[in-house]
Every structure is written in structure tokens, then in C-alpha cells.
Amino acid sequence: MNRKAAVEWLTSDARTYAAERRGWLYAHRFWLARRASQALVLAIFLTGPWLGLWIARGNFASSEILGVLPLADPFIFVQSLAAGHRPILLSLIGVATITAFYFLVGGRVYCSWVCPVNVVTDTAHWLRDKLGLTRDRKLDRRTRLWIIAAAILASFLSGTIAWEFLNPVSTLQRGIIFGIGAGWGIVAAVFMLDLFVTRRGWCSHLCPVGAFYGLIGKHSLVRVSAINRTACTDCGACFKACPEPHVITPALKGTGTHLIVSGDCTNCAACIDSCYIDVFEYGTRLSSRHAAPERFIEPQPAQ
Amino acid sequence: MKNPSPIGQHPAPAESARPGTERAPPARKAEKTSSSAVSRRDFLGGAAKSAGVACLAAVALDQFIRTARSTEAKALRPPGAIDEEEFLSACVRCGLCVRACPYDTLHLATLGDSAAIGTPYFVARETPCFMCHDVPCAKACPTGALNAEIPNIRHADMGLAVLVDHETCLNYKGMHCSICYRVCPIRNEAITLEKQTIKGRQMVIPVVHSTKCTGCGHCEKHCVLEEAAIRVLPRPLGQGKAGRNNAGRGLTGHGSLKRGV
Numbered sequence: 001m002n003r004k005a006a007v008e009w010l011t012s013d014a015r016t017y018a019a020e021r022r023g024w025l026y027a028h029r030f031w032l033a034r035r036a037s038q039a040l041v042l043a044i045f046l047t048g049p050w051l052g053l054w055i056a057r058g059n060f061a062s063s064e065i066l067g068v069l070p071l072a073d074p075f076i077f078v079q080s081l082a083a084g085h086r087p088i089l090l091s092l093i094g095v096a097t098i099t100a101f102y103f104l105v106g107g108r109v110y111c112s113w114v115c116p117v118n119v120v121t122d123t124a125h126w127l128r129d130k131l132g133l134t135r136d137r138k139l140d141r142r143t144r145l146w147i148i149a150a151a152i153l154a155s156f157l158s159g160t161i162a163w164e165f166l167n168p169v170s171t172l173q174r175g176i177i178f179g180i181g182a183g184w185g186i187v188a189a190v191f192m193l194d195l196f197v198t199r200r201g202w203c204s205h206l207c208p209v210g211a212f213y214g215l216i217g218k219h220s221l222v223r224v225s226a227i228n229r230t231a232c233t234d235c236g237a238c239f240k241a242c243p244e245p246h247v248i249t250p251a252l253k254g255t256g257t258h259l260i261v262s263g264d265c266t267n268c269a270a271c272i273d274s275c276y277i278d279v280f281e282y283g284t285r286l287s288s289r290h291a292a293p294e295r296f297i298e299p300q301p302a303q
Numbered sequence: 304m305k306n307p308s309p310i311g312q313h314p315a316p317a318e319s320a321r322p323g324t325e326r327a328p329p330a331r332k333a334e335k336t337s338s339s340a341v342s343r344r345d346f347l348g349g350a351a352k353s354a355g356v357a358c359l360a361a362v363a364l365d366q367f368i369r370t371a372r373s374t375e376a377k378a379l380r381p382p383g384a385i386d387e388e389e390f391l392s393a394c395v396r397c398g399l400c401v402r403a404c405p406y407d408t409l410h411l412a413t414l415g416d417s418a419a420i421g422t423p424y425f426v427a428r429e430t431p432c433f434m435c436h437d438v439p440c441a442k443a444c445p446t447g448a449l450n451a452e453i454p455n456i457r458h459a460d461m462g463l464a465v466l467v468d469h470e471t472c473l474n475y476k477g478m479h480c481s482i483c484y485r486v487c488p489i490r491n492e493a494i495t496l497e498k499q500t501i502k503g504r505q506m507v508i509p510v511v512h513s514t515k516c517t518g519c520g521h522c523e524k525h526c527v528l529e530e531a532a533i534r535v536l537p538r539p540l541g542q543g544k545a546g547r548n549n550a551g552r553g554l555t556g557h558g559s560l561k562r563g564v
């Protein structure tokens with residue numbers, strides 16, 4: 001097999017058309033950026049233990065950037081409250097910083113641009129494609145909301161931060177930053193779930209961390225927009241590439257706003273990457289170009 | 304909110320409409336209300352079922368946590384750790400305490416370790432706590448799981464050293480090992496050598512004083528036996544408590560947990 005054929009084989013189904021028409025790099029530009037971002041975030045935490053260069057201490061649950069800025073995970077914080085802990089000021093500031101950040105750049109950017117489990121589940125999904133595994137045990141996408149509820153209730157009952165006894169997201173990132181030990185098992189279970197049991201089982205159906213950011217994300221500023229939807233040829237590549245395909249329909253096929261407003265959207269830009277005619281681009285809730293239906297923007301009235 | 308245009312049609316802009324005056328997503332809203340109106344009963348039934356499942360899941364998770372925790376009563380927490388019950392509601396498993404320790408004493412537990420996954424603990428026999436005067440680990444904790452206000456390391460209370468098997472202890476065998484005594488950072492306070500006559504022989508016996516011992520673990524680390532005869536246990540395991548029947552003696556202060564003092 002020559003190199004070209006190998007690259008073609010490695011490219012996921014959803015991106016093949018775009019890769020053919022616009023080049024492999026162009027069809028993977030946001031994907032590459034996301035992987036770079038995920039690696040960079042981990043690298044920031046690893047320069048300390050590896051090189052003695054302390055940019056950030058701690059991990060995603062709570063950290064200290066450059067010795068000053070505290071950051072803290074809001075979902076853990078809520079469970080801690082439910083467990084009966086009275087927070088100290090520092091963690092309040094950290095939670096407020098993170099929440100404000102995800103209000104600005106879009107709720108589930110954590111999932112697609114930061115979370116290391118995303119690499120695991122994307123890989124499982126890609127492999128599923130390549131191996132032609134189609135077995136799919138249907139799960140309700142709202143299950144994750146009930147897991148949030150269950151985690152908060154269990155925190156209240158047990159007086160502990162309950163989800164952290166299982167959480168694969170913190171197990172993996174703590175594992176990378178502090179050494180993982182037997183924690184690999186939990187991560188392998190997630191990989192297997194996505195590969196053999198349910199398509200996009202973990203991130204799109206079960207993970208309460210992502211779902212919690214999704215609740216914030218409903219109101220966040222930066223959104224993907226189907227700005228050129230009139231040019232759409234119904235090739236379906238975006239639906240295939242998207243981890244949460246149901247979020248695309250209203251923006252692409254509706255007549256209201258161009259923006260993908262569902263909190264489930266991870267702002268991963270797989271739709272932008274995989275579309276061969278640039279139907280999608282990043283936009284914000286505030287820009288009238290993206291937020292209004294095209295009947296309001298096509299003939300610009302003279303000002 | 305009403306859908307201003309039927310789905311699939313793109314009517315010309317209305318006279319009054321200007322960019323930015325309408326930015327709500329009408330199509331989606333309309334879709335939602337109509338579908339829920341049709342199947343309200345289904346929706347409520349589904350919600351009730353899911354809520355039931357969530358409650359079950361919560362109870363199961365709670366039980367799992369209780370089982371997991373019952374095996375971890377032996378974990379030694381970093382200096383300044385608040386009461387174990389509260390500790391698990393406060394510690395977010397960030398590892399800032401681990402990073403702050405200059406001696407790499409602390410670890411974050413992974414699956415199968417003696418502490419709850421992700422929480423900080425140390426193993427005295429491997430690396431004890433070096434009792435830094437300024438308690439950097441506790442000062443680094445962002446959540447209050449470790450008490451940052453702790454005045455100095457002598458208030459730490461990580462555990463209590465206990466001579467678990469005096470029959471193997473070399474001092475009890477009449478030798479003058481006394482390593483545990485000599486390595487103690489606060490010897491003569493936390494641990495003393497007491498002259499005793501046992502079976503007619505003069506011996507010096509290491510004795511730990513529970514109100515002073517911090518549980519740093521140096522004695523356990525350096526005990527020369529293959530398995531240490533002196534070990535640091537968390538207070539609830541290592542310390543006795545005077546009961547209601549105090550055998551005719553008044554309470555002397557011994558037997559009350561240091562934490563409570």
C-alpha cells in the first residue's frame with residue numbers, strides 16, 4: 001500500500017469527500033487544532049513535574065495557574081456543596097472563573113478542546129467506522145442528565161464527592177499528570193463501551209461532566225453557525241462527523257437562527273471540517289449576521 | 304413564541320424587520336412545544352421513570368462508595384487533613400498538596416490503593432512526612448480539605464504511632480535498638496524511652512505519647528525489623544478511648560482523641 005492509499009484509509013468516512021475536494025489538511029484543520037489544544041493543556045500541567053517549569057499546578061479539578069489564578073471544576077464544586085462542605089473563598093473564585101470562561105467560549109468546548117477522554121472516545125468511534133462495527137445498543141441522550149442528578153443525590157447521601165469515585169475523565173487526566181496506576185481500567189472500559197456497545201456511548205449519552213458544561217453551554221456566546229445553509233447539498237457529511245448530530249438539524253434545516261444553539265454541541269467544528277463547501281463557520285450569539293434567519297440579512301437595507 | 308414563517312419557505316423581509324431585532328430561534332421553539340403537547344403524558348411518564356432510575360443509581364453509587372471506603376480506613380492523610388468524613392466532601396483530588404510537598408511524601412491514590420481514588424495519602428514505611436515547619440501541603444490546599452490555618456506542623460495529627468508487636472521489638476528483647484526513638488523529629492515529647500523491669504530484666508521501652516505524636520511515620524519508616532513493630536495508624540484505629548466504665552479511675556485525659564482537644 002502506498003502512502004496516499006494509507007492516508008485515504010486512515011481518513012474517517014465523514015471526512016473523505018471534503019479531504020478529496022479540499023485537501024487532507026483542510027478537512028482536518030479544526031481536528032488538528034483540537035488535538036494540539038488538548039496536548040497543550042496537558043503539557044502546561046506536565047512541564048512542572050517533567051522539567052521543573054511550573055506553569056500550572058494541580059489538575060482540571062482544581063489548579064493554580066502561574067501561582068496565582070485559581071481554577072476549579074463547577075460540577076465537582078456542586079457535588080461538594082451537596083455533600084455538605086462549606087467552600088472557602090479560593091474555590092468560589094476558581095469556579096466563577098471557569099464558569100465565566102465557558103459562558104464566553106461555549107459550554108462544551110471543554111469536551112472537544114480540553115478533555116483527554118475525548119481523544120479516547122473519538123479514537124473508538126474512528127475504529128468502529130474502520131472495523132465496520134455497527135452494533136449499537138440504543139441509549140437515551142438524556143441519561144447523562146439523570147447521572148448528574150444521581151451524582152448530586154449520592155453526594156448528599158454519602159457525604160462525599162460521589163462521582164469522583166468513578167469519573168473516567170478525572171482518572172485519565174490525573175493519571176497523565178500524576179501517574180495512572182490501575183486507573184487505566186476505567187478508561188479502557190469507556191473505550192470498549194464506545195467501540196463495541198454504543199456509538200458515541202460515553203460522551204454523548206453518559207458523561208455527566210460534559211452534560212454539566214452543556215447546561216452552561218446553552219447560554220454561551222460562541223456557537224457554530226450554519227451560515228451558508230442555502231448552499232447545502234445534503235451530502236450528510238456533517239451529520240456523520242458530529243458526535244451529537246441532532247443539534248445540527250434546527251440550524252441547517254430550520255428557518256430561524258443559523259446558530260447551533262443546543263447545549264449538547266461540543267463546538268468541536270467537525271461539521272466545519274467535514275463540509276466540502278463551507279456551510280458552517282464559528283459565530284457568536286451577538287452577531288446579527290449569524291443569529292438572524294437569512295431573510296433578515298440578504299438584502300441589507302441602506303443605513 | 305410563534306414561528307413567523309412556515310418551515311421550508313423563505314418569505315421576503317418584512318418592512319419593519321431589521322438585522323438584529325429578532326434573534327430568537329423560532330423554528331426550534333415551535334417544534335418543541337408542539338411535540339410536547341402531543342405526548343405530554345408520555346413525557347411525564349418517561350420523566351418519572353428516569354427520576355426513579357436516577358434515585359436507584361444514586362443509592363447504588365452511595366452503597367458502592369460506602370463499600371469502597373470501608374477498606375481504606377488505614378490511609379494516612381496529609382498534615383492538617385480535616386476529619387475523614389468531611390475530608391471526602393471537601394477534597395477535589397487536585398493534587399496541589401502533592402505538588403507542594405518538597406519530599407514527595409504524598410501520592411494521589413489510584414484504583415486499588417488504600418485511599419479513595421484520587422485522594423492524597425502517604426505510606427509511612429515508604430516516605431514519611433518530614434514535618435516541614437511551615438506545612439506547605441496544607442497551605443496549598445484550595446478547598447479547605449487540609450486546614451491552611453494550621454499554626455505549625457505539631458498540630459498536624461496525621462495519625463498515631465503504636466507499638467503493634469512488642470514481642471518482636473528489639474528493645475523488648477533486651478537490646479538497645481531504640482531507632483524509633485532516635486529518628487523521631489520530636490523525641491522526648493512524642494516518644495520517650497522508659498526504664499522498666501520486665502521478668503527481672505532492666506529494659507528501656509519506647510513509649511509513644513498520644514497527645515504529642517503527629518503520626519509523621521519516621522519511627523515506622525526506620526524500624527529495623529523486616530516488618531515494622533511500630534506503625535502509624537489513623538487515630539480512630541490507633542487510639543483507645545475511655546468508656547463509661549472507667550474501671551474506678553477518673554478520666555485523666557488519656558484516651559480522648561487528640562482531634563477533639
Ligand code: SF4
Pocket residue numbers: 110111112115116117118121169202203204207208209210211
Ligand atoms: S463528554 Fe465527558 S468524556 Fe466526553 S469529552 Fe466531554 S467531558 Fe470528556
Ligand code: SF4
Pocket residue numbers: 393394395396397398399400401422423443444445446447448449
Ligand atoms: S490540595 Fe486539598 S483538595 Fe487538593 S488533593 Fe490535596 S487535600 Fe485534596
Ligand code: SF4
Pocket residue numbers: 463464486487488489490493494511515516517518519520521522523535
Ligand atoms: S510518628 Fe513516630 S516519629 Fe513521628 S512524631 Fe510520632 S512517634 Fe515521633
Ligand code: SF4
Pocket residue numbers: 471472473474480481482483484509522525526527528531532533
Ligand atoms: S525501631 Fe523497631 S525494633 Fe527498634 S525499638 Fe523501635 S519498634 Fe523496636
